[in-house]
Amino acid sequence: MAEEPEVILIPPSGLPPESLDEDTVEDLENTPQRNPPNPATSRQRFRKFCYEDAAGPRDVLRHLQELAGQWLRPDIHTKEQIVEMLVQEQFQAVLPEELRAQAQRCQPGVRITG
Amino acid sequence: MAAAPEQDLEQDEILIVKVEEDFCWEEEPSLEVEDPSPETFRQLFRLFCYQEVAGPREALSRLWELCCRWLRPELRTKEQILELLVLEQFLMVLPGEIQARVREQQPESGEEAVVLVEGLQQEPRKQRQRVRWGAF
Numbered sequence: 001m002a003e004e005p006e007v008i009l010i011p012p013s014g015l016p017p018e019s020l021d022e023d024t025v026e027d028l029e030n031t032p033q034r035n036p037p038n039p040a041t042s043r044q045r046f047r048k049f050c051y052e053d054a055a056g057p058r059d060v061l062r063h064l065q066e067l068a069g070q071w072l073r074p075d076i077h078t079k080e081q082i083v084e085m086l087v088q089e090q091f092q093a094v095l096p097e098e099l100r101a102q103a104q105r106c107q108p109g110v111r112i113t114g
Numbered sequence: 115m116a117a118a119p120e121q122d123l124e125q126d127e128i129l130i131v132k133v134e135e136d137f138c139w140e141e142e143p144s145l146e147v148e149d150p151s152p153e154t155f156r157q158l159f160r161l162f163c164y165q166e167v168a169g170p171r172e173a174l175s176r177l178w179e180l181c182c183r184w185l186r187p188e189l190r191t192k193e194q195i196l197e198l199l200v201l202e203q204f205l206m207v208l209p210g211e212i213q214a215r216v217r218e219q220q221p222e223s224g225e226e227a228v229v230l231v232e233g234l235q236q237e238p239r240k241q242r243q244r245v246r247w248g249a250f
Contacts, residue, residue, distance in 0.1 A: 014161045051207045057231040061224045064200045074192040083187055087177045094164045
């Protein structure tokens, strides 16, 4: 009988997904700012932003608003596209570890229509 | 509920008891019974388990449904949707006790949450000492 690969199941935490990539915040901050950050980088910046990085709660809110806008780009995306980005993020977060790696290598987005 | 009849029955009589129809079985929890708060739907979205469904396509479909129940894109503008996301993230990055106290107040916007945090900052020092404030 062929052995099935071991699947490691991580129960959801109820929290927004942390970054799924291995870049550190320092790596992100050292990235040249000549070009707009790609969505993956923007998402990481949004999710990894620390309270202590800002001067107070209002500054934290302003930063998060800015980072969310850089990630989700409401200026060019429709509401449906924004929801899809959020669904994709959560989908990646709940996938079993072995499937997540496969999914990240594939073309992004399994569109569910209707 | 029909009361038990007290009269004696003849041997061949059949007692017909009318059962009132307004009794209630214990209802199972349902999202359609009441109008859950956005926070409830947010938690359902974030706590969804991949193992609840048959496969990835079903998972994606279910997540889409849960996300839409939380964010209500048919009712909200893009800006309002982002506001909810920012609020979620803002609450998550708050220091522990501050986060708990702000969450208790169930702020509905980032601005409202900021006001709550600032209010906690202005509490007398004795009260504030109960709250760990790492950065300040």
